[in-house]
Amino acid sequence: MTAEISSNGYLVGSNLERVLRADHFAVTAELGPPQSADGSVINQKAILLKGYCDAVNITDNQTAIVRMSSIGAGAILVREGLEPVIQMTCRDRNRLAIQSDLLGAYALGMRNLLCLTGDHQTFGNHPTAKNVFDLDSLQLIEMVTAMRDEHVFQCGDTFKGLEPRFFIGAAAAPFADPIEFRPYRLAKKVKAGVNFIQTQLVYDIEAFEAYMEKVRALGMHELAYILAGVGPLKSPGMARYMKNSVPGILVPDELIERMQKAGEPWAGKSKDELTKEDKKARSEAWKSEGTKICIELIQQLQKLEGVAGVHIMAIEWEEAVKPIVEGAGLYPRPVVETAGSVSQEAANG
Amino acid sequence: MIIAEQKPLEEIKALVGDAHKVLVVGCGTCVTVCFAGGAREAAIISASLRMTSKLAGNPKEVSDVTVQRQCEWEYLDEIADQVKEADLVLSLGCGIGVQAMVEHFPDAWVVPGLNTTFMGLPTEQGVWVERCAACGDCILGLTGGICPIARCSKSLLNGPCGGSEAGHCEISPEIPCAWQLIYDRLSSKGKLDVLLEIRPPKNWRTSRDGGPRKIVREDLRLASEEE
Numbered sequence: 242m243t244a245e246i247s248s249n250g251y252l253v254g255s256n257l258e259r260v261l262r263a264d265h266f267a268v269t270a271e272l273g274p275p276q277s278a279d280g281s282v283i284n285q286k287a288i289l290l291k292g293y294c295d296a297v298n299i300t301d302n303q304t305a306i307v308r309m310s311s312i313g314a315g316a317i318l319v320r321e322g323l324e325p326v327i328q329m330t331c332r333d334r335n336r337l338a339i340q341s342d343l344l345g346a347y348a349l350g351m352r353n354l355l356c357l358t359g360d361h362q363t364f365g366n367h368p369t370a371k372n373v374f375d376l377d378s379l380q381l382i383e384m385v386t387a388m389r390d391e392h393v394f395q396c397g398d399t400f401k402g403l404e405p406r407f408f409i410g411a412a413a414a415p416f417a418d419p420i421e422f423r424p425y426r427l428a429k430k431v432k433a434g435v436n437f438i439q440t441q442l443v444y445d446i447e448a449f450e451a452y453m454e455k456v457r458a459l460g461m462h463e464l465a466y467i468l469a470g471v472g473p474l475k476s477p478g479m480a481r482y483m484k485n486s487v488p489g490i491l492v493p494d495e496l497i498e499r500m501q502k503a504g505e506p507w508a509g510k511s512k513d514e515l516t517k518e519d520k521k522a523r524s525e526a527w528k529s530e531g532t533k534i535c536i537e538l539i540q541q542l543q544k545l546e547g548v549a550g551v552h553i554m555a556i557e558w559e560e561a562v563k564p565i566v567e568g569a570g571l572y573p574r575p576v577v578e579t580a581g582s583v584s585q586e587a588a589n590g
Numbered sequence: 591m592i593i594a595e596q597k598p599l600e601e602i603k604a605l606v607g608d609a610h611k612v613l614v615v616g617c618g619t620c621v622t623v624c625f626a627g628g629a630r631e632a633a634i635i636s637a638s639l640r641m642t643s644k645l646a647g648n649p650k651e652v653s654d655v656t657v658q659r660q661c662e663w664e665y666l667d668e669i670a671d672q673v674k675e676a677d678l679v680l681s682l683g684c685g686i687g688v689q690a691m692v693e694h695f696p697d698a699w700v701v702p703g704l705n706t707t708f709m710g711l712p713t714e715q716g717v718w719v720e721r722c723a724a725c726g727d728c729i730l731g732l733t734g735g736i737c738p739i740a741r742c743s744k745s746l747l748n749g750p751c752g753g754s755e756a757g758h759c760e761i762s763p764e765i766p767c768a769w770q771l772i773y774d775r776l777s778s779k780g781k782l783d784v785l786l787e788i789r790p791p792k793n794w795r796t797s798r799d800g801g802p803r804k805i806v807r808e809d810l811r812l813a814s815e816e817e
Contacts, residue, residue, distance in 0.1 A: 488754065
């Protein structure tokens with residue numbers, strides 16, 4: 242890593258950083274905050290994830306739909322003893338708001354940050370909103386890196402007192418267009434200062450390996466930890482939707498066929514012919530196959546050089562994380578001590 | 591040029607309200623070229639208002655006139671008498687034209703007949719697209735002559751984002767991805783290395799974010815005083 246290493250051997254010392262630096266295959270999960278002020282939703286989801294991942298991403302008004310703030314939900318997670326990865330998009334805040342929110346997030350105990358451009362507001366529930374995009378994700382990464390390592394605000398002013406020290410991440414979309422540029426865009430994010438990358442959902446291992454080959458050729462896997470995005474499919478319909486309608490996601494036909502096959506006992510029947518119990522059983526069969534596929538993908542990803550972990554996006558299906566992590570043989574999660582034993586070696590490394 | 595489109599007739603009628611003598615003022619420059627507010631459109635609107643008010647049983651006196659450029663005061667003097675006689679002026683100029691009228695004729699009540707939409711160009715018959723956002727600090731020299739401020743939905747300086755697919759923007763298959771266009775253009779010119787540099791945060795003060803903008807050219811001011 243290029244950035245300054247603090248005295249305990251870590252940039253930040255977050256659990257995610259400790260696990261990655263100890264060369265464990267990291268697991269992060271995702272938690273979608275509620276469209277309400279009900280903090281107990283976070284507590285309930287935290288119970289499902291605790292012990293099964295090294296850190297939990299909390300989305301920031303994902304798909305431009307208003308939800309409880311990432312930092313607000315993150316504060317609840319910190320209380321629950323789970324480590325959040327705060328997601329921060331450029332859509333809703335200008336450089337002043339982002340910096341002040343991050344000072345607050347650090348003060349509340351948050352230590353990981355994922356820097357994102359943000360989905361356009363036309364997707365969400367406030368399509369008539371004015372967007373911000375004062376900065377883009379690259380500029381956001383540079384800003385928070387400089388706050389941490391150089392003690393300066395974006396304007397260039399040095400500040401006194403405690404700096405917000407985040408383990409800084411960014412997203413990568415290996416299959417978005419122009420596809421030839423994607424490894425270089427990742428390299429730009431690394432150059433801007435990121436410590437880890439979480440990719441868009443990977444279903445096509447072959448295509449992802451082709452991408453990783455280019456990433457490795459640029460040496461980026463040695464400068465940032467790359468976590469491959471995975472997510473369990475809920476139904477063949479979801480698989481087809483992702484393949485056809487979500488930019489930058491490749492779903493091989495073979496996986497769609499497997500999902501279809503899982504629902505075969507109920508195939509050929511119209512909606513009205515299926516009882517409530519039938520539908521439930523079919524959904525369970527699909528979910529079971531989706532979980533199985535996800536586990537297989539993780540096992541294949543573990544074999545790829547330069548993949549430091551997985552980021553499990555079980556959207557509104559946090560219950561799936563436990564069987565996936567267990568099934569992939571990634572449970573229990575490692576416990577890496579904060580300082581002491583590893584510090585000197587890491588500091589020298 | 592400035593592209594505008596006519597407001598719906600119902601909205602125009604509501605803006606005109608119960609004014610009896612109405613003067614429709616077209617503009618002979620940008621909005622003539624984009625078929626929104628030239629002499630032809632002024633005549634049509636004028637006729638529509640006459641007809642609908644007559645059908646409603648309360649016929650209005652509506653006339654129309656078109657000036658060469660509504661956004662310059664010197665072109666407005668020629669219609670001063672007609673403006674004075676009108677209860678209401680319906681401007682078919684862009685937003686600048688409307689305000690030029692208001693400033694030049696403070697006694698008149700001026701309402702807009704157009705929505706000023708963007709600065710752009712016609713790409714085919716009947717199609718206009720945005721090309722410039724007047725950010726005040728042109729970066730076209732860095733992007734192969736394609737503006738990401740005006741043409742990327744997120745105005746990214748370090749694009750493309752993850753929403754670029756098959757050449758179009760994530761928000762609509764109808765909108766080309768500006769960063770795909772930039773990529774293709776730089777690629778065809780062998781200048782892709784430009785894209786490897788990280789562009790710093792933009793100084794938005796030169797854009798609208800710095801407040802209403804103004805240019806003062808002392809050289810021209812002195813010349814005008816000497817005359």
